Amino acid sequence: MSLQYAILGIINYMPQTGYDIKQTMDRAINFFWSAQLSQIYRELGALEKKAYVVCTVEKQETRPDKKIYSITDVGKTAFKEWIVKFPEKNTTQIKDEFLVRLFFGNAIPKEELIFQLKKFKKEKEEELRMFDHSEEQIKAMKNNEIVAKDTFYWNLTLKRGISDSKVSIEWADECIEMLENCKDCN
Amino acid sequence: MSLQYAILGIINYMPQTGYDIKQTMDRAINFFWSAQLSQIYRELGALEKKAYVVCTVEKQETRPDKKIYSITDVGKTAFKEWIVKFPEKNTTQIKDEFLVRLFFGNAIPKEELIFQLKKFKKEKEEELRMFDHSEEQIKAMKNNEIVAKDTFYWNLTLKRGISDSKVSIEWADECIEMLENCKDCN
């Protein structure tokens, strides 16, 4: 259900097309919640059925007409109810294929593992640069009155991403070192 | 597909029932890959069809007969091929409802958010204690010749869990402090 509420929250900032929502998600919440475009279109349909959103069509010549979705009063109420209703226990779900492989790392040549850990580290460094860029963008949004107050919270989640990237890089370094120095590990 | 390979990797240590596999997963890889029992049974069926596993039945009086699954040579080959074939890009998927709510935190009473962050912190502290316990268990497994070499890799993934718990606790503290000191955030 969270995807539906994430969509509601996003169009609550301003009315958007499915395509826009996908881009907003990719920019803003991708590292803790992602979705495919096809899934977004499906959920927009479901939200429309429940009258949580309505759409207005904007004609276009060379492209499919834009369907701009906005949140309704019913949708706003549902969103507010959902957002304050934290689940009893934390429901974070991680699916990390990389860690699954590492767990069974005894079956992987040591050099290959070190290579993959270095690649992992590079990706996390790139991720960190992206987060720095996000930080700049959020700063710029403080001039936008509609969302100025929201930037405070965006920064809290961003901080989480940044600290995860940093700790991932440190962890990768440690793993590489341990692998390089181990005598009997492979 | 990763679940099938995780199952293969687990019964590669020793033959196990679906129920056992679930428990092994919960103990060892839960924080980066989890699955429901029903899903494990389904995947065991799929693995059996592909002849990656076989099962022998152990009769029981008061309970359903045990179906003990073991990996076949075909399964071992498939597992080895999979495990060295790291995907081009990191495919980690995180679904974190807590962060989604925090992102839209402007719609949440400040006191409620602080309360939830404190609860989050407590859960992470509990998680950390569980990881400490895992560390002890892994240490004990070093005497078990069959898996002694694997413990090195189990510790690498465990380290990741531990550092994530620690950094989560620090992050929660920071968030709480920022919320307590902010003037215009809500």
Place this chain on the structure above:
DNA sequence: GAATTCATGTAACTTGTTACATGATTTA
């Protein structure tokens, strides 16, 4: 007396992924 453990599963449902289809415009 109620909940948990052990042990199997099925069925229905929801969520997420991948491939396909259209087609002009712009960028590399």
Place this chain on the structure above:
DNA sequence: TAAATCATGTAACAAGTTACATGAATTC
């Protein structure tokens, strides 16, 4: 000239969740 961008989706499939069913033995 190939790929990416914009903009809509559908269809088929894969993966994950929840509820149900059985039932003795054990623990709280």
